[in-house]
Amino acid sequence: MNENKSFFSPHIYPTTSIAMRNSPGLAVLVLLLLQTGGALGFEILPGDSLTLNHPTITEMAILNATLQVCRNLALEAGRHFTSPRQQPLTAAAVIVACSSQRSSKTFCQAIKYIKWRNVRVDLRHALNESYHFDAESFTVGRRIITHGVSAVKANNKQGNFEAARQMLGEILHPLQDFYSHSNWVELGNKLTNSNLIRSDTSIGNIADVNRATCRNCDGDDCRNNILEDIIQEKVLTSGYFGIVPFFSTKPKGKCSHGGPVDRTSSIEAKGGISKDKRTSSHGHLHSEAAHLAIAATRELLEDIDAAAGHTDFLQLMGISKGSNKALCFVIDATPSMSDDIEAVKAVTSLFDSKVGTPDEPSSYILVPFRDPDFGPLMRTTDLNIFKAHINELILQGGNNDLPEMSLSGLQLALTGAPPNSEIFLFTDASAKDSHLKSTVTALIERTKTVVNFMLTGVFGLRRRRRSDIGVQMARMSQTDAQVYRDLAQASGGNAIEVTKSELLEATRIITESSASSLVTILQAARTPGRPANFTFSVDESVTNLILYITGRSMSFSLINPEGKTELPTLTQ
Numbered sequence: 001m002n003e004n005k006s007f008f009s010p011h012i013y014p015t016t017s018i019a020m021r022n023s024p025g026l027a028v029l030v031l032l033l034l035q036t037g038g039a040l041g042f043e044i045l046p047g048d049s050l051t052l053n054h055p056t057i058t059e060m061a062i063l064n065a066t067l068q069v070c071r072n073l074a075l076e077a078g079r080h081f082t083s084p085r086q087q088p089l090t091a092a093a094v095i096v097a098c099s100s101q102r103s104s105k106t107f108c109q110a111i112k113y114i115k116w117r118n119v120r121v122d123l124r125h126a127l128n129e130s131y132h133f134d135a136e137s138f139t140v141g142r143r144i145i146t147h148g149v150s151a152v153k154a155n156n157k158q159g160n161f162e163a164a165r166q167m168l169g170e171i172l173h174p175l176q177d178f179y180s181h182s183n184w185v186e187l188g189n190k191l192t193n194s195n196l197i198r199s200d201t202s203i204g205n206i207a208d209v210n211r212a213t214c215r216n217c218d219g220d221d222c223r224n225n226i227l228e229d230i231i232q233e234k235v236l237t238s239g240y241f242g243i244v245p246f247f248s249t250k251p252k253g254k255c256s257h258g259g260p261v262d263r264t265s266s267i268e269a270k271g272g273i274s275k276d277k278r279t280s281s282h283g284h285l286h287s288e289a290a291h292l293a294i295a296a297t298r299e300l301l302e303d304i305d306a307a308a309g310h311t312d313f314l315q316l317m318g319i320s321k322g323s324n325k326a327l328c329f330v331i332d333a334t335p336s337m338s339d340d341i342e343a344v345k346a347v348t349s350l351f352d353s354k355v356g357t358p359d360e361p362s363s364y365i366l367v368p369f370r371d372p373d374f375g376p377l378m379r380t381t382d383l384n385i386f387k388a389h390i391n392e393l394i395l396q397g398g399n400n401d402l403p404e405m406s407l408s409g410l411q412l413a414l415t416g417a418p419p420n421s422e423i424f425l426f427t428d429a430s431a432k433d434s435h436l437k438s439t440v441t442a443l444i445e446r447t448k449t450v451v452n453f454m455l456t457g458v459f460g461l462r463r464r465r466r467s468d469i470g471v472q473m474a475r476m477s478q479t480d481a482q483v484y485r486d487l488a489q490a491s492g493g494n495a496i497e498v499t500k501s502e503l504l505e506a507t508r509i510i511t512e513s514s515a516s517s518l519v520t521i522l523q524a525a526r527t528p529g530r531p532a533n534f535t536f537s538v539d540e541s542v543t544n545l546i547l548y549i550t551g552r553s554m555s556f557s558l559i560n561p562e563g564k565t566e567l568p569t570l571t572q
Contacts, residue, residue: 051277052290054122055115057176058169061297062111063089065305066317070098073310095319103319110165110318117169118176127243132177134241134257135250138206141178145171146199149300152316156308159363159379159416161316168304168316175300176293180275181257182238183213185285185292186226192296197303204236212253213237217271222281225271226255239273240264258282311381320362327351327361328417330409332427333368335395339500340426340456347507348387355383365417366390369409370397371432377416402476403432407440410451410487414443422450422493428457428500430480437483444491452493453484454507456500 052060067089074081084093091111095104125131130140148171155164175196179185184193184204195201207213207230214237217225230237239257240250242264249267250256256265258272258281265272265281272281275289305313314320329344331337354360364386366378378389406427413423431437444451458481481497488495498506557565 051286052294054118054173054176057290057293058115058118058172058297059091059111060088061294061301062114062317063091063094064294065298065301066107066314066319067094067097068302069305069310069313070094070100073314076310098314098319100314100319106318106320108318110316113162114165114169114172117166118173121170121173129241131174132241133174133181133238136207136209136236136238136254138182138203138236138238141174142196142203143199145175145196149197149303152304153307156304156312156316159312159315161318164316172297172300175296179289179292179296180286181273182236183226183230183255183273184236185275185288186273186282187231187234187236189292192292192299194299196296197300205234207235207237209251211235212269214253214255214269214271214273216269217281222258222271222273223284225269225281226273309381315362315381325361326363326365326417326421328365328367328413328421328423329390330367330369330406330413330423330425331390331393332370332404332406332429333393333395334370334397334404334429336428336457337426338395340428340454340503341390341393341395343500343504343507344426345387345390346504348383348390351383363418365413365421367409367413367416368393369405371404373397374405374409375412377412379416402429403480404429405433406431407433407436407483411436411440411443414440414447414449417447417449419447420449421447422452424452424454425484426454426456428455428476430476431483434483437487440487441490444487449491450493451487451491453488453495454503455481455484455495455497456503458497 067083071081071083082097084090084097086093091108092104095101095107100107121131129135130137130144133141148167151167152164152171155161155167178193178196193203195203213227213230213235214225215227226237229235237255239255239262241257241262242249243261250264252268255269256262256267256272257274258265259274259276262272274280275282275286277283278286280286301313304316308316331341331344333341351361363379363381364383366386366389367375369375378386380386380389404427406425406429410423410425417423443449455476457476458478481495485495487493496506559565
């Protein structure tokens, strides 16, 4: 039986659903736990100003870790870095310090999502002791964290940042609960247990299953309920927890979590040791436990940064370097494209000057296609790696006919690139898979991606150099090329039709369109054979106005509001 329950205001967290596990009363019991102050760990709902809950702990650690990554990135590049004066830190202050104002919204969304996945553990794994380090479940609890860390790193490496955020939030919950539910603080530890995020080390001297660890509390006073020999020998233990009387058992002499809904706290040894909030059994140690949880969360984030690199870590946090745009090349990798690929190599070298500037693409994607194969997709944040993959392209295939799998390659790029990206497709052949046109159009509209086509094999292209004669053969008709023109129009991009010798000059559009401040003012198509007027408005906020006019044998004039021609009529 499933029942949907919305526990939070939609302005705080999304609604969720609770699966009823063998008991129709479980959802009600979980709701009771949340209403009584988050008995499963640090609170997940807002409490008093001195109580630090899971969302607050998580956000504080993310802000501090992200600020440190931005500082390191700036210092490594030889740039000055100014730390925020505002304390406590806010997302807005970190964004300003990181010079990433364009990522303000996505940074806040990433933090919110990670916090939600953390809170969700109390809803999905309410009675799973391993997710909360209850009942001395240290081995399995640590395994959940280390396996999750590996998954976060693997997803980061593949550019699957949303999946990485999802797993990150889930493993932060048990990591933070360790400091609230175990006796780590009571043992006098002032530093985090770094071995919780490592799989090949010991996390401490864990109490034997038959060894007593607690005595009864003195009434409501549980300050001294952990046995002296446990403290002296630095033995690690944690409290048992149960909400159903019949199943709420624990070995005699073991510690309990404590609190009004913990049925084990009435069993020898009575009381509890949790530090979830200031009113918990060991609430006098809440602040120490919470600040160790913040430090441990930050330590885990620093470990992820060390594995991923600063740029990928920032993308995990929703902060994209430079323009927030991914630059994606979809390239026909058949033998006839050798000249085209040389032009591609030349234009990628122009991006060296954009590294470290606001116009640097957030990532680079390459998708080759031939016939009958296409892909794989390569994604990187390193321009040199991107250029190396282009240099290493092997020109082969084609299957002895002219059409290639161009739309399949484009479809792969559209599904693998982030929304609002810009894609450049290079080919001199028609699309063998033109049946995918409607699917690709739908993807373009859904992802709001701009697609530009650089076409060098269209029948009827005017040759400007004698060297072109006999070298370039028409590989697609005007009808074939219309598929590309239609897709360009649907995306707000261009279909640029040139000879191979003209391609290098035409690729200038790639560096110009990658500018972070570029805004499209007007895009329009002209009916062939008929003159047309197109009007657009600009003001003092517009600088460096660029006009792209594509087509064959056309004349145009640019006329200002007074009716004067600003540029001479050109034939292109």
